[in-house]
Amino acid sequence: MALHPAGRPAPPAGVVPVAAGPSAGGTGTSTPRDAVAARCVLSAASSLRLTLGDVTADLLAAHAVLPDGTIVLAVDAMSRTGGLLVAARGDSGAVRLDVTDLAPVAVRSRVRSRLRILGTARRFDPAALDSCDPATVMSLLGLPPVALWAIAPDEVVLDRAAEPVAVDLGAYRAARPDPIAADEAAHLAHLTRCHSDVLDRLGALVDPAVTAGSTRIVPVALDAEGIVLRAERPDGHADTRLSFARPVTAGSGLAGALRTLIG
Numbered sequence: 507m508a509l510h511p512a513g514r515p516a517p518p519a520g521v522v523p524v525a526a527g528p529s530a531g532g533t534g535t536s537t538p539r540d541a542v543a544a545r546c547v548l549s550a551a552s553s554l555r556l557t558l559g560d561v562t563a564d565l566l567a568a569h570a571v572l573p574d575g576t577i578v579l580a581v582d583a584m585s586r587t588g589g590l591l592v593a594a595r596g597d598s599g600a601v602r603l604d605v606t607d608l609a610p611v612a613v614r615s616r617v618r619s620r621l622r623i624l625g626t627a628r629r630f631d632p633a634a635l636d637s638c639d640p641a642t643v644m645s646l647l648g649l650p651p652v653a654l655w656a657i658a659p660d661e662v663v664l665d666r667a668a669e670p671v672a673v674d675l676g677a678y679r680a681a682r683p684d685p686i687a688a689d690e691a692a693h694l695a696h697l698t699r700c701h702s703d704v705l706d707r708l709g710a711l712v713d714p715a716v717t718a719g720s721t722r723i724v725p726v727a728l729d730a731e732g733i734v735l736r737a738e739r740p741d742g743h744a745d746t747r748l749s750f751a752r753p754v755t756a757g758s759g760l761a762g763a764l765r766t767l768i769g
Contacts, residue, residue: 542675546687557602558590580649612693619666630654
């Protein structure tokens with residue numbers, strides 16, 4: 507069996523420690539996975555913060571994302587924020603959007619990543635509906651009945667590990683959200699509530715040095731390519747990612763992926 511430099515058994519292939527929390531450093535080089543993650547954060551978020559100059563507004567259930575990554579905001583044109591959007595129309599980078607991605611489970615240190623977008627505001631063109639799938643159309647119809655604004659991203663920065671990364675705009679526009687992202691919370695809740703035996707067997711795949719002294723092991727993230735387990739200790743925690751043998755294309759394939767992982 508392979509050993510760590512400290513003499514401990516090496517974790518199985520596909521078991522990767524996860525860097526702790528977002529940082530405030532400079533920006534690194536992004537990967538296609540970062541573009542998918544950015545789209546997932548936007549699509550799954552129920553709220554975001556809009557900043558125009560020195561004015562901020564927290565928007566709840568008031569945004570949708572088009573297939574090309576354009577963010578649609580529902581903001582009353584007669585409000586102060588709406589007036590600032592009118593004034594900012596067409597100005598590159600004049601609009602800032604901040605989204606915080608929280609683990610959908612009851613744990614400490616729930617922030618998994620932060621997303622910052624600088625973009626250009628325009629009035630939403632109804633012709634864009636022609637390129638939307640039915641799910642996107644339904645999300646647009648679910649927005650508050652006020653003026654709709656399209657925010658075209660000029661800069662996308664994702665902060666979820668050792669350093670923030672500036673996401674390539676072409677990759678961002680071409681990316682699609684992870685197929686598990688929309689129902690991640692429900693899958694994690696079901697796994698925690700109904701399958702403690704599966705969690706025990708998944709926990710056995712984590713390096714014992716990571717789980718030593720932990721009070722519990724809980725899943726804090728799930729996507730098409732793997733699951734992240736958190737070993738909680740009284741003085742902190744450590745996250746480990748377990749990768750599936752192959753990407754899952756729909757929620758119905760999760761059970762098989764987990765069975766293969768623990769088998």
